[in-house]
Amino acid sequence: MKFTKMQGIGNDYVYVNCFEEKVEDPSALAIQVSDRHFGIGSDGLILICPSEVADCEMAMYNADGSRGEMCGNGVRCVGKYMYDYGLTDKTEITVETLAGIKTLQLFVENGKVAKVRVDMGSPILTPAEIPVVAEGDKAVDEPILVDGKEYHMTCVSMGNPHAVVYVDDVDNLPIEEIGPKFESHERFPRRVNTEFVKVLDRHTVQMRVWERGSAETLACGTGACAVAVSCILNGLTEDEVTVKLLGGDLEIQWDQEKNKVYMTGPATVVFDGELK
């Protein structure tokens, strides 16, 4: 089976062109290819498939085989793949996902896509739709007890669930301990992606992320969007935010008039390969 390894600011996936290939059991394949010793090594698997309603469909699986409704870094790489590998010659394309149809603007340099701007749609703030167990119509600055310690979180869905937590020191955070405890906390019926954030100024934040189903990754596009929405809701930043992640920076804008979140960032091919 042919595959392409791609990464979006260090959030790396194995991509399979399912216009050409057939994948019987994507969850099992995701677990196999993600293993960084016995497999290819990645944060998960992304299938690029034909779609009835868009230029293609993105089916995303975490390293533990669970399906993610949306993947920000992944969808930018899907856009790059579609153009660079000749499946489209358009520089504006649509991608069907479990979080709805996303519109992508592809920025081409020397015949290849260098950067992608994604309309990530409207943030979802209603607890039942995130889902998170919380009273009221939003979970903003919401207390939660994790491992005996009280944190304050702001919960946002970009099609997939996120809990945003503000900390004073992102670099020395014991994320391997606290990340899993948030991920499988009882207040998240479908588990959760957790972002740990430090606000640097009104336009810049620093974050690390413990992803549902993939542990700590170098970057999370939907997470960066959730962080920007949370910062704006809590009055901590303006509507345009540079989110600094371990793997690089993403530019996030929440256009509150249209209630749309835009994410702009790079997409990179690492290598093409063949899996026996």
Ligand SMILES: N[C@H](CCC[C@H](N)C(=O)O)C(=O)O
């Ligand atoms: N782990 C996420 C999916 C991948 C999201 C992330 N890699 C991104 O770039 O948005 C979930 O289960 O909801």
